[in-house]
Amino acid sequence: xxxxxxxxxxxxxxxxxxxxxxxxxxxxxxxxxxxxxxxxxxxxxxxxxxxxxxxxxxxxxxxxxxxxxxxx
Amino acid sequence: xxxxxxxxxxxxxxxxxxxxxxxxxxxxxxxxxxxxxxxxxxxxxxxxxxxxxxxxxxxxxxxxxxxxxxxxxxxxxxxxxxxxxxxxxxxxxxxxxxxxxxxxxxxxxxxxxxxxxxxxxxxxxxxxxxxxxxxxxxxxxxxxxxxxxxxxxxxxxxxxxxxxxxxxxxxxxxxxxxxxxxxxxxxxxxxxxxxxxxxxxxxxxxxxxxxxxxxxxxxxxxxxxxxxxxxxxxxxxxxxxxxxxxxxxxxxxxxxxxxxxxxxxxxxxxxxxxxxxxxxx
Numbered sequence: 568x569x570x571x572x573x574x575x576x577x578x579x580x581x582x583x584x585x586x587x588x589x590x591x592x593x594x595x596x597x598x599x600x601x602x603x604x605x606x607x608x609x610x611x612x613x614x615x616x617x618x619x620x621x622x623x624x625x626x627x628x629x630x631x632x633x634x635x636x637x638x639x
Numbered sequence: 640x641x642x643x644x645x646x647x648x649x650x651x652x653x654x655x656x657x658x659x660x661x662x663x664x665x666x667x668x669x670x671x672x673x674x675x676x677x678x679x680x681x682x683x684x685x686x687x688x689x690x691x692x693x694x695x696x697x698x699x700x701x702x703x704x705x706x707x708x709x710x711x712x713x714x715x716x717x718x719x720x721x722x723x724x725x726x727x728x729x730x731x732x733x734x735x736x737x738x739x740x741x742x743x744x745x746x747x748x749x750x751x752x753x754x755x756x757x758x759x760x761x762x763x764x765x766x767x768x769x770x771x772x773x774x775x776x777x778x779x780x781x782x783x784x785x786x787x788x789x790x791x792x793x794x795x796x797x798x799x800x801x802x803x804x805x806x807x808x809x810x811x812x813x814x815x816x817x818x819x820x821x822x823x824x825x826x827x828x829x830x831x832x833x834x835x836x837x838x839x840x841x842x843x844x845x846x847x848x849x850x851x852x853x854x855x856x857x858x859x860x861x862x863x864x865x866x867x868x869x870x871x872x873x874x875x876x877x878x879x880x881x882x883x884x885x886x887x888x889x890x891x892x893x894x895x896x897x898x899x900x901x902x903x904x905x906x907x908x909x910x911x912x913x914x915x916x917x918x919x920x
Contacts, residue, residue: 613746620903624847627854634861638657 575637579630586626590619656864660857662701662788667781706785710772743767747906752913759912762802766795767905774856774897778890786900787856789849796849799908803845807915819918844911848904855900859893 597615601608665680683705688695721732747767748760770786777784785791807816820837821830866886870878 616899617903617906620851620899623855624851624903627858628847628850630858631850631854 571636575633578636579633582626582629582633585629586622589622589626593618593622656861656868659864660787660860662703662783664699664701666702666705702783703785703788703791706776706783707773707791710769710776710785713776714768714772739768740764743905747902747909751906751909752916756909756913756916759802759806759909762798763905763909766799766908767901770795770852770904771898771901774901775894777856777860778893778897784856784860786852787860789853792849792853795852795904796845799848799911800842800845802908803841803911803915806912807918810916811918816915844907848907852900852904855896859889859896862889863893 593615597611600611664685665682668681683700683702685699686697688697690696717732718736721736743764744757744760748756748763752759773785773791776782777787786795804816807819810816811819820841821833825833863886866882866889870876870882
């Protein structure tokens with residue numbers, strides 16, 4: 568029984584879950600930091616975008632693997 | 640039909656998702672009744688692959704190659720036109736590019752490489768504007784994302800890798816650079832583990848740059864194509880009432896991702912070059 572499709576689907580879902588959780592925590596920390604010190608909001612926003620792009624990069628590694636599993 | 644590629648799994652009435660993402664040997668004609676003009680496709684020159692040390696190299700002109708040429712020509716023309724007359728306060732097209740150039744110079748190069756990093760500024764500016772233009776060209780209808788091709792992003796990552804090595808070896812000497820990879824003050828028995836790990840880390844960072852850019856650019860298109868594919872899957876136009884607004888929102892997100900990914904690639908390249916040139920910090 569070929570479980571590649573199920574594996575790819577579950578993997579993609581887990582990857583999205585991990586990325587969502589990580590970036591959610593990141594956004595929460597950024598909001599809290601901006602609330603404490605509104606003058607630093609520019610720096611916090613830049614750092615948040617950089618960290619979000621890195622986390623998303625890792626998540627997309629997993630998605631690429633799942634895509635390759637699903638189609639080949 | 641010459642130049643047409645059939646992807647396994649593309650059935651009648653289904654949206655060919657993978658076919659829209661892959662590189663093709665033809666350009667699509669952007670016109671309403673496209674099949675009246677050149678059968679809707681313009682065939683591009685197709686050269687036979689030649690062997691180089693056992694590796695087949697295919698130099699045919701494909702869709703992504705044409706997109707990269709368009710991006711390069713567009714950038715060269717726009718920059719030359721914008722900065723033809725250098726004024727104190729830039730206006731017009733120069734007013735669009737100058738804040739971006741200053742942003743790359745101040746917030747990416749000077750912040751991460753210091754004043755001694757200015758020789759690397761032309762390379763980083765090129766990378767930033769090229770990736771940005773390629774990403775944005777992929778969002779135009781009938782355009783293809785050149786950076787959505789893993790070969791293109793691998794080429795860009797190789798350029799960054801070469802610059803990292805050049806920066807490290809020029810600043811620290813050939814043996815000094817590789818010595819600086821392993822952290823200072825390591826107990827001797829850890830060296831057999833640290834040396835392969837650090838060498839692997841040297842290769843992993845540009846590889847991550849490559850995959851990050853490729854996956855980000857492709858993922859956005861896959862989502863939009865999948866949303867439209869749902870219309871065909873249900874064979875019902877009413878699904879379009881939900882799918883089209885969703886796809887429009889994802890499209891706006893893709894524009895944001897195009898900007899962010901160009902910025903991230905440039906920022907990480909600058910960081911790695913800085914780490915290679917001055918390993919003490």
